[in-house]
Amino acid sequence: MFRYCRYTLSVVVAVLCSSVMTMAQEASSRELPRTRIIPYPNAELAAERGLTAQRYMQPITEWQQMDDGSLEGEFTYPFAWIDRRVYIRIEAMSQPYELLINDKSAGSATNGHVATEFDITKIAKEDKNRVVLRPMDRGVSAAIECFDKSVSQPTAYVVSQPRVRVRDVYWNATRGVGGVVNVDFGVVMRNETLNPKQSRLYYELYANDTLRLTGGHLEVSLEMCDVDTMRFGATLHDSLLWRRSSPMQLSLRLENRIENRKSEVYDFAVSLRELRYKYASFIINGEVVQMEWHDISPAADVAMVERVYNDGHFALRFGAGVVSEEVLDYCDRMGIYVALTAPINSSSSGMSRMRGGNPSNDPAWVDEYVERVVSLVETTDRHASVVAYYLADDSSNGICLYEAYLAMKRVAGSRPVFYDDGGDEWNSD
Numbered sequence: 378m379f380r381y382c383r384y385t386l387s388v389v390v391a392v393l394c395s396s397v398m399t400m401a402q403e404a405s406s407r408e409l410p411r412t413r414i415i416p417y418p419n420a421e422l423a424a425e426r427g428l429t430a431q432r433y434m435q436p437i438t439e440w441q442q443m444d445d446g447s448l449e450g451e452f453t454y455p456f457a458w459i460d461r462r463v464y465i466r467i468e469a470m471s472q473p474y475e476l477l478i479n480d481k482s483a484g485s486a487t488n489g490h491v492a493t494e495f496d497i498t499k500i501a502k503e504d505k506n507r508v509v510l511r512p513m514d515r516g517v518s519a520a521i522e523c524f525d526k527s528v529s530q531p532t533a534y535v536v537s538q539p540r541v542r543v544r545d546v547y548w549n550a551t552r553g554v555g556g557v558v559n560v561d562f563g564v565v566m567r568n569e570t571l572n573p574k575q576s577r578l579y580y581e582l583y584a585n586d587t588l589r590l591t592g593g594h595l596e597v598s599l600e601m602c603d604v605d606t607m608r609f610g611a612t613l614h615d616s617l618l619w620r621r622s623s624p625m626q627l628s629l630r631l632e633n634r635i636e637n638r639k640s641e642v643y644d645f646a647v648s649l650r651e652l653r654y655k656y657a658s659f660i661i662n663g664e665v666v667q668m669e670w671h672d673i674s675p676a677a678d679v680a681m682v683e684r685v686y687n688d689g690h691f692a693l694r695f696g697a698g699v700v701s702e703e704v705l706d707y708c709d710r711m712g713i714y715v716a717l718t719a720p721i722n723s724s725s726s727g728m729s730r731m732r733g734g735n736p737s738n739d740p741a742w743v744d745e746y747v748e749r750v751v752s753l754v755e756t757t758d759r760h761a762s763v764v765a766y767y768l769a770d771d772s773s774n775g776i777c778l779y780e781a782y783l784a785m786k787r788v789a790g791s792r793p794v795f796y797d798d799g800g801d802e803w804n805s806d
Contacts, residue, residue, distance in 0.1 A: 407484040408464065408494040410755035411545045413702055416538050416641035420630065423644035424586075428534060432457055433641065436534040437508060448510040450533070454503045458537040462569055463501045465508070468492040468532040469699040473513035479506055487518055487745065490526075490699045490720035491752040497535075508533070520736050521745070523722040524697045524770065525676055532701070539640035540569040541576045541599060543633055547758065549790075550649040552615060552663055560611045560649060564631065568599035575599075576640070578607055579632040582647070584617060586628055618662050619648035619761045621691055624712035648709050648761030654793040654806060659714075659764060668714060668764075670694040675718070679707045686713055697722045697770045700757075708762035715762045716795070719750040719781070721769035728773045738775025746777040750785040758790075768796040768804065779804050 417423035418432040428436050437450040454463070467476065470489035475482060481500045486493045510531065515522070544565040551559045562582075568574045581592035591611040599605055619625050627647040633640045653660040659668055671690035673682070675698030682704055685693065692714040700717060708715050723736050730738040737746070750768060757763050766789055768781055778796065782804035785794045793806035 406496050407486070408496060410491065410752045411494070412756055412759045413466070413492070414536075414543060414545065414643070415534075416536055416543070416643065418639070418642065420632075420642055420644065423630070423642045424628075426644060426646065428532075433537045434534055436532075440510075440530050443509075446512050448530070450508045452506050452508065452535045454501050454506055456503065459503070461537045461539055462496065462542065463498045463535060463537050464494050465497050465533065465535045466492055466494045467510065469701060470510060470531040471526045471699055473515060473518060475511045475513055477507075477509040477511060480509075485513060487513075488720060488749050488752065489531075491749070492702075492756045493752075501535075518745070520726055521721050521723045521742070521772070523725045524720070525674060526698065539576075539633065539635055541574045541597065541633070541635055541640070542567055542569065543578075543631065543641060543643065544604065546629070546631070546643070546645060548629075548647060548649065550618065550651050552618075552651045556615045558613045558615050558618060558649065558651075560613060562609050562611070562629070564595075564607045566597050566599060566605055566607055568601065568603045571601045573598070573600050574635075576633055576635045577637075579634065580609060581630045582611055583628040583630065584625075590617075590627070613649070615662065617649065619650040619709075619712070620662055620664075621666075621712040621714065624648065624710060624761075626710065645759075646706075646709065650761050652764055652791045654765075654791070659793075661764070666714070668692045670716060672696065674698070675700045677704065679703055682707060682713070686711060692716075694718070694767070705757065705760045705762060709760055713762055714764050715760070716765040716767060717753060717757060717763055718767035719753045719769055719785075721746060721749055721772055721781075723769070723773065724771040726773075730773060730775050735773035735775065737769070737773045737777045740776055742777045743780050746781040747784045750781045751788055754785060754788045758788075763792070765793050765795060768794060769798070771798050774799040774802055774804070 416433040422431050435452045437452055440448040440450045443449055472489045473487045474489055475485040476495055478497050478500045483495045483497050544567040546564050548562045553559055576597045577594055578597055579594045582590040584590055595607045617625050629645040629647045631643040651662050659666045670692050673693050673695055675695045694716040697718045697720050726735045736742045768778055782794055796805040799805055
């Protein structure tokens with residue numbers, strides 16, 4: 378995933394003319410992609426890791442289909458959210474859409490196949506809020522979406538975070554000698570205010586919910602609109618690593634305190650494993666693993682994945698499309714290896730790379746291809762089950778997939794990036 382470097386905006390930015398500031402606010406309402414982050418008010422609720430309504434999160438569970446094909450829902454903005462930031466996350470819309478809050482545009486997404494978040498702090502209001510997901514004309518994007526796009530309803534929920542908040546969380550495990558594993562954790566903190574702010578971040582790592590492996594706290598000091606990554610580590614035994622025969626999951630508990638008050642609490646399921654791909658072989662925790670990929674639809678639910686798993690398939694290659702967070706969580710728990718494919722399939726345009734042929738060789742598509750592959754990685758990075766990515770399905774080859782491969786490699790870490798339909802060119806590991 379993207380690694381956040383510390384930076385401070387200059388005072389000059391704060392005094393830009395109002396028209397420039399307005400454009401910047403509109404452009405920034407769509408957040409950078411990240412894995413699922415749900416704040417909770419206390420440790421008990423955080424341990425459940427649920428999507429049920431609670432003080433800092435409200436799921437939108439009921440949608441009404443409108444005459445123009447739009448989906449209409451609502452959420453309630455409680456008084457407890459005053460002086461906090463408010464975000465809405467849309468998962469699995471499966472088509473381009475515009476998001477409206479109280480009839481005001483909060484932004485849009487041409488790629489509805491990955492989770493997208495929008496900052497709606499400025500347009501949400503206390504009490505009832507109307508949410509509309511308005512489908513946009515697929516237009517030219519239809520040329521790269523030649524796959525199953527059937528999803529009954531999107532998953533959507535609204536979260537409230539403090540103005541000094543946890544932006545993202547990541548971890549990495551490296552095996553040492555003598556069964557020792559060194560683990561590095563990073564918590565990306567962001568100050569959303571125009572003043573310097575401080576908070577205290579408490580952390581604890583548990584095995585089996587009872588054995589405390591490490592813990593402590595870090596002082597967070599951020600300048601206005603600042604971002605910094607707070608890091609801490611742990612030394613563990615390799616018996617705690619995630620593997621197919623023993624898909625171990627630890628518990629990382631975070632508590633962000635501002636002025637000695639709990640502002641947000643988290644409990645993450647942590648699956649640690651060391652992954653290398655060398656000489657066309659997967660090496661997981663120092664052992665070579667032979668992958669026999671079983672192709673499966675990205676629309677598969679947990680029940681379908683469970684049936685495939687019970688049939689003896691332990692390595693699943695999902696085609697282009699939307700794979701739900703619940704399916705990936707299940708694969709983490711069961712020790713199933715997963716390869717995800719970016720939502721790109723341009724097979725209807727043929728294989729020609731000439732002008733007017735397949736969009737994969739049209740420079741006008743580069744940004745869209747790059748956004749799709751990078752967003753896929755950024756929104757699934759914490760899943761240990763995901764051991765590989767695919768650039769696309771059946772999309773010829775060319776400049777767009779060359780640039781997409783380079784961009785995906787920059788954020789995929791140790792995971793290999795494949796493309797089987799590229800004619801054995803260099804943009805496949």
